[in-house]
Amino acid sequence: MNHISPVIWQFFVKWLTNFELYPPEASRIAPQMDALYFFMVLVSLIGLTIVILLVTSFCILYSKKRHPVAVQIEGSTLLEATWTIIPLGLFLIMFVWGALIYFRVYTPPANAMNIYVVGKQWMWKAEHPGGQHEINSLHVPTGQAVQLTLISQDVFHSFSIPAFRVKREAIPGRYTTVWFEPTTPGTYHLFCTQYCGTNHSQMIGDIVVMTPDDFKKWLAESTSGASLAQNGERLFASLSCNACHNGRPDARGPNLANVYGSKLTLTNGQTQTADEAYLRESILNPSEHVTQGFSPIMPTYQGQISEDGVIALVEYIKNLNSNYRVDQTLNTTGLLPEGEGKVAPAARGSTARGMVKQ
């Protein structure tokens, strides 16, 4: 062994002892996806072996030495049909199997816990409903369906967790979702897999999977004092949204209580379900989304609220069941001296800071 460099030797030993062909399976979908993956590996290996065997044996049997004169053969419809239909059949099986998994990965169950994730050059920011937020890491409990609602503040990013076998693009200007159910506690890689500029390879982090108890503890320790919806409420007040959206009969804007999930009729006659994407759009681009019976007087907030801020507002509106607090906030801001209502939340709550673009 003297002539082999110890460094290279170490490499080999390390490789042989840690040899892995696929990442850990830490989510419910992972074994299902791996089953399909290994089915395809098997089919590929068989296909490749058939080709190699045929080529090798023909090369031996019909080499010029053994077989000096070639026999001219036109072709064979039967063989053509065989190698058209068999691969096609196998590919169709893969197509159906793959599509089933695809729909599973991108169709969250109704009871999923929603976490918002904002991608920006070059970090991931996750916002838990309880107001906990983390950068380049994500804590999730086992045994609980977790839905991520992703958006990018600048360029395309892609949120990839190899151990969960899930990946979803974070796109500027629209929400995308993905869900998973972690099964094994541990720390796993989080990668940005869509090239996003200079520090693309630094846009990585840890996915920390915890038992439900540990997760509860973590949530309690990491709280910032206000939930995401409460942050949204402050922002709602500071942007004076409640001046119009106050649910009073003479209000200039539509009533927002219980608006989430309801069917709206717009001035252009279209009906539209008020989902997250719709709420986001009508904050940033209100004149395109005017509810029937109202006039297009709402100013655009494009460029004035960051994606984090929009998320807080959306979360607030989603959880808004009555206008009682809206009214109350309106009354208290009305009592404040002119202008103070806009600054106050930033001064009061640390979490609301930075949500309004400077």
Place this chain on the structure above:
Amino acid sequence: MSSTIVSLPDQSTARIPKINFITKENGLLSWLLTSDHKRIAILYLISITFFFTIGGALAGVIRLELLTPQSDLMAADTYNKVFTMHGVVMIFLFLVPSVPATLGNFLIPLMIGAKDLALPKINLLSWYLYIAGGILVLYTMISGGVDTGWTFTTPLSTHYVNTNVLTTGMAIFIAGFSSIFTGLNFIVTIHKMRAPGMTWFRLPLFVWSNYAASILMVLGTPVLAIALVLVALERTVGIGVFDPTKGGDPLLFQHLFWFYSHPAVYIMILPGMGVISEVISAFSRKRVFGYTAVAFSSVAIAVFGFFVWEHHMFIMGVSSYSMLVFSLLTMLVAVPSAIKIFNWTFTLYKGSITFETPMLYAFGFMGLFTIGGLTGVFLGTSGTDIHLTETYFIVAHFHFVMVGGMLMAYLAGIHFWWPKITGRMYPEKISQLAAVVTFIGFNFTFFPQFILGTLGMPRRYAAYPPEFQILNVFSTAGATILGVGYLLPILYLTWSLKYGEIAGNNPWQATGLEWQIQSPPLTENFLEVPVMDHDAYDYEWLERQKEKEVASAG
């Protein structure tokens, strides 16, 4: 019985024909102003070899950086510029023009019995456009580079980078027109200039596959041009087509880009498949098994190839139902490739096989392309695509198709037609060695990347988690071997220009019309218009011709 089919003239008396397309005129201007398709092919050959060397060197630098987990050889920024340039140079300046612009240019008129391409001056113009594009790319490289990746994804390319996006875009735009003109020229030539008796089903399969690729070039490239113009307008005046804050759609760019760039992979691979058909037939002395199936599978690939682009965007929030359509179509486009592989395999059946260099490269192609094609199915299957896309799995997949497939086919073709182009043979033993070295080096380089991708290592990372290092070291070691494999042909082919054995008209005893004339051919190709009175790959016809010659000489 000898184990080779090479039949060379007696070297003591043989001479290169005094009058041929190379010696006809002298001086640099006679080359730069030529309208002879064979001379333009040689201009292309020299220029794409130059750009391949640059692209290859960049690949070497990439592999060297990835030897260690940290980005220590280069800053992340430099790394991003290097892989962008590697992609741009290799795709637009090497792979797209490789077989069509060199071998296709040289051979299509010879194979169909024509004196030149239909539009010789347009052909020269297309070389100048290619060179203009190439020089612009070199300019962007030395004036600071560009770091968008060859995919120019918006809004990164329009709003967030400060590098030479416009110049690179312009370079690709110009090079694109070169490719449109080449495609147009081929289509017109193949339709209008076939010799008497050369019916569509007597065309060599090389012509069929170049025809299919030409259709893709003519219909696809303009869409890329449009996408690039929109990026330029968005960057300069902010028209907002792709900008969500102005009501634009950032995904629209990717639809436009992949509408070209997916068919582009067929532009790259189809002509290579044509080369393989010719080579396998010649070295097994048999007509290609299922000629019509192979010919129509080229057309099928060209047609289906246009309707699969969205499989690059399955994870980007496209509608699940459109995913179903595109995934299904992707499965359909995989079938013609499988048909081709099996037809080539059965061409060997009951043949009389010899193992000269082009054949070795062709075997390499078949193995590597099979792997490349099958792993493509992993990515076309929507479920597994979620896990594998944007990782090294995809890098390995397209290098198996593009490098393992296309580059092997290109080298097979260059060796196969080298005697026709130059009149001299390449040295056999060392070139066989080069083919084997390339095959080994290739597998060493790219196979570990499949495992890396499955483990989740993302592509375009300057730095990566340390547990991925070992496989990366394998890959870099393999790249070194691969580099040697590519350097060898450049050296010995240059050597053979002066010292190679005289090849004679038909060293391989092949049946194509191009082999029935002198090597190197005359500027006019044929002294009299040939009449095609037999099918392609009719080796019995060739035997009868030889007997006739012997009889008339005796």
